[in-house]
Structure formats: structure tokens, C-alpha cells
Amino acid sequence: MEGLLEVKRGGIKPNDDQGKLIDMEEAAKAAEKGKWAKDASEHVRNIHWSIENPKHFVDANSGKEFDAIIEHVRDGCTVRAFLLPDFYHVTVMMTGIKTPMFKRDGPTEIAEPFAEEARFFTESRLLQREVKIRLDGVSNANFLGTIIHPAGSISQLLLREGFARCVDWSMSALPSGHDVYRSAERLAKQMKKRIWKDYEPSTPSVAIDNKEYTGKVTEVINADALVVKSPDGKSKKLFLSSLRPPRLAAREDGSQEQSTGNRRTRPLYDVPYMFEAREFMRKKLIGKKVNICVDYIKPPSDGYPEKTCATVTIGTINVAEALISKGTVLFVLFLNVQQQ
Numbered sequence: 001m002e003g004l005l006e007v008k009r010g011g012i013k014p015n016d017d018q019g020k021l022i023d024m025e026e027a028a029k030a031a032e033k034g035k036w037a038k039d040a041s042e043h044v045r046n047i048h049w050s051i052e053n054p055k056h057f058v059d060a061n062s063g064k065e066f067d068a069i070i071e072h073v074r075d076g077c078t079v080r081a082f083l084l085p086d087f088y089h090v091t092v093m094m095t096g097i098k099t100p101m102f103k104r105d106g107p108t109e110i111a112e113p114f115a116e117e118a119r120f121f122t123e124s125r126l127l128q129r130e131v132k133i134r135l136d137g138v139s140n141a142n143f144l145g146t147i148i149h150p151a152g153s154i155s156q157l158l159l160r161e162g163f164a165r166c167v168d169w170s171m172s173a174l175p176s177g178h179d180v181y182r183s184a185e186r187l188a189k190q191m192k193k194r195i196w197k198d199y200e201p202s203t204p205s206v207a208i209d210n211k212e213y214t215g216k217v218t219e220v221i222n223a224d225a226l227v228v229k230s231p232d233g234k235s236k237k238l239f240l241s242s243l244r245p246p247r248l249a250a251r252e253d254g255s256q257e258q259s260t261g262n263r264r265t266r267p268l269y270d271v272p273y274m275f276e277a278r279e280f281m282r283k284k285l286i287g288k289k290v291n292i293c294v295d296y297i298k299p300p301s302d303g304y305p306e307k308t309c310a311t312v313t314i315g316t317i318n319v320a321e322a323l324i325s326k327g328t329v330l331f332v333l334f335l336n337v338q339q340q
Contacts, residue, residue, distance in 0.1 A: 001027060003034025019150025047087045054138045057088075061152035063175070065132040065148060073103055073127055076163055077155075081133060092145040094155045095136040096171035096181050097164040100195065114194050118163040125154060137173035144173050153177075159184035162193025168332065212293050217285040222268070223277030223329055226312070228292060236294070240320045241295040241309040244330040246274040281319070290314045305307065 007021045029036045037043075051057050071089075072080040076099030081090050099122075100115035124145065137144040147154050158164040159181060166185050171178060189196045216226035218235060223245035229235045247267075268274050291313045298307040312319045323329045 001033070002068075003028035003031070003036045006035070029110065032330060045087050047082070047089055049089050050221060051088060051090065053143060058135045058138055058143065059136060063134065065134050068131055068133040070126040070129055070131060073119055073123040075099055075115060076122050076158060078142075079122070079126060081131075083133065089099075089179060090135075090145075091142045092133060092135075093142050093170070094158075094164075095146050096166060096174050096178075097155050097159060098167045098170070099158060099164045114163060118195070121158065121161065121163055125149065125151075125157075136175070137170075139170070141328065144170055144264065146174070156180060156184045160187055162188040162191070162196050165303065207331060212291070214289055214291055216289050217287065220278055220282040220286055223274060223281065223323065223324040225282065228290065228312075236308065238243070238312070239298075239307045239309045240323070241311055242332055243320055243323065244332045246271045246277060246328065264282065273328045277323060277326070280323065284317075284322070285312075285314060285319065288314055290319075 001024050003025075005025075007018065007025045009018075009022075012018060028034060032038060034040070067084040068081045070079050070081050071219070074080065074091075077094040077097050078091065079094075080089065082089055099118040100112035102115055102119075103110045103112070126149065129149070131150075132148040134146045134148065135143050137145060159166065164185075166181050171181065174181075188194070189201075192199055207306070213230055214229045215236075217226055218229050219227035221227065221237070224240045224243045225237060227235050227237050236291050268278065293311045293313075294308060295311055296309050298309055300306050320329075324331055
């Protein structure tokens with residue numbers, strides 16, 4: 001009756017049901033509804049299938065909550081949607097979380113544990129629903145966004161039900177609500193829901209006797225690493241906890257530039273603010289006695305050895321805080337060491 005469809009007549013044997021449909025179609029035509037209206041051509045959607053500069057689009061719409069319709073759910077935390085009223089077609093990864101994924105092995109799609117359940121959980125609540133989407137950032141041409149449903153936050157619900165985990169690199173794009181996300185994840189861990197079914201809280205791996213001591217700084221390696229000589233005469237390499245020093249800009253393929261022209265890159269001099277950060281540490285600490293409090297031990301990963309990470313203070317000054325206040329390093333929180 002709304003004139004949005006047309007009855008198919010060819011190849012179908014006439015029957016009562018088809019007759020009723022034809023009558024409704026004729027009524028819609030007479031009333032000039034939907035596609036039968038005189039201005040039907042004005043109701044064709046102009047869809048923007050791609051956005052030329054996603055980063056600029058996010059910056060230009062910072063904090064804006066778009067009306068949106070979810071068109072497809074790829075996995076538990078990734079959807080495709082139309083942003084209204086201009087019909088921008090976007091792929092949105094939910095900011096701050098990650099659900100189990102689907103992997104391709106040739107023509108076969110292999111689901112990680114709970115991937116199917118997570119997708120159905122999101123699909124049954126969002127598919128073809130009207131929601132609001134706030135764009136928080138960009139990752140590999142996809143948007144990071146927060147989906148706001150009238151019933152609440154789907155991201156928090158996925159965390160609370162054990163379908164998702166918090167992701168630090170993505171969560172840094174969240175303008176607020178970090179504690180709420182962490183709390184929802186912690187609750188799922190405590191209740192051992194779904195992806196956390198085998199979760200066991202880790203115990204501190206640092207012996208109490210070696211946790212706190214006073215030592216003398218004998219070498220500053222770079223912006224987050226130094227060598228400290230302890231009272232027993234042993235020297236130990238330490239890293240400042242939860243810091244990321246300056247580093248080379250990544251290429252588009254994710255690798256880092258290793259040479260400039262015909263010479264090898266010297267990070268200390270070629271990476272912006274690396275030299276300034278190390279010099280700040282050297283002038284402040286070399287030859288001085290400092291207080292060491294070991295926070296956690298980061299296990300070996302990706303070919304890198306084990307790291308002992310600590311809070312280093314000299315007098316009342318926290319060295320990491322001083323570096324952060326200078327703007328030469330970044331604060332990061334590693335998921336695998338929070339329990340320590």
C-alpha cells in the first residue's frame with residue numbers, strides 16, 4: 001500500500017493472493033505513493049561509497065553523533081553502516097574492544113572460539129537498527145567508532161558478557177569511559193565468562209626481596225632504559241614502567257624506516273626527541289643514587305628478551321612523570337602486566 005514494491009506478473013499462474021497484491025499495487029498507483037509518485041526521481045539516494053580522507057572526516061566531525069543504520073555485521077566488533085542523512089557508507093570498528101575474529105584459509109572461513117556467538121550477539125541487537133555512531137579515529141582506512149544504542153552501549157555489553165576484551169591502542173581514541181570498559185572486562189574475568197572461561201589471575205613474578213632497593217645509575221641507554229648498580233655490586237638493565245620512547249614513523253606496510261639515503265638510520269639522532277629525552281635522563285640521573293621499585297616483568301615476545309620494568313625516583317621526582325611532562329615519551333598500559 002505504500003508503493004515501495006511492484007508485483008511480478010510474468011510466469012506466475014494467476015491466483016487469489018496475486019490478485020490481492022495487484023489490487024494493492026493499483027491503489028498505491030492511484031494514490032501516487034512511493035515509486036508511483038510524480039516526484040519519485042527525487043527520492044533516489046545519493047550514496048557515498050567511500051570517503052577520500054577518513055582522518056579529515058573524523059576531525060571535521062569530532063564529537064558528533066551521527067544517526068545511522070547498521071547494514072552488515074562482519075564480526076562481533078565490526079559493522080558496516082550508513083551515516084545519515086548523507087548516506088556515507090562506512091566500516092566501523094568499535095573503539096576500545098576486540099572480539100574473536102574470523103580467519104580465511106582459502107575459500108574456508110575459520111572462526112576463533114566464540115567468534116560466531118559474538119557476531120550473533122551483535123547482529124541480533126544492531127542489524128537494520130537505527131543507532132547513533134560517534135567516530136573516534138581511523139585505523140587502516142576503517143573508522144574507530146562508538147555505537148550508541150537506545151538500550152545502552154553495545155561495547156560495554158560485549159565486555160560484560162565475556163565476548164570482548166579491552167584493546168589499549170584502540171581505547172586511547174576513546175574520549176571518556178575507560179574505567180567503565182575496564183570494570184566490565186574485569187567482571188567478565190571474575191565470572192569466567194566465555195573467552196575468559198580459563199582465566200586465572202596471575203601472581204606477581206617479582207620476589208619481594210628484589211622489589212625495592214636503592215642503586216646508582218651507571219648508564220642511560222635511551223629514553224626509557226638505564227643501567228643501575230645495586231648495593232650488592234651487580235648491574236641491572238631496567239626499563240621505566242609503561243612508557244613508550246620516541247620511535248621512527250611507521251611505513252604504510254607497518255615496518256619502520258631503517259635507512260636514509262645511503263646511510264643507516266641512527267635512532268638517537270634521527271628520531272625526533274629521542275636525543276632530548278635521553279639527555280634529560282643523563283643529566284638528571286647519571287652517577288646519582290635512585291630509588292627503584294620493580295612494578296612488573298614483561299615476558300619475552302616477538303623476539304625481544306624479558307624486560308624488568310620499574311618506577312625510578314630521585315628524591316621526590318618520579319623520572320617517568322618528568323619525561324611525560326616534557327612531552328618526549330608516551331604513557332602506555334600493557335594488558336598482560338596489569339595483574340602484576
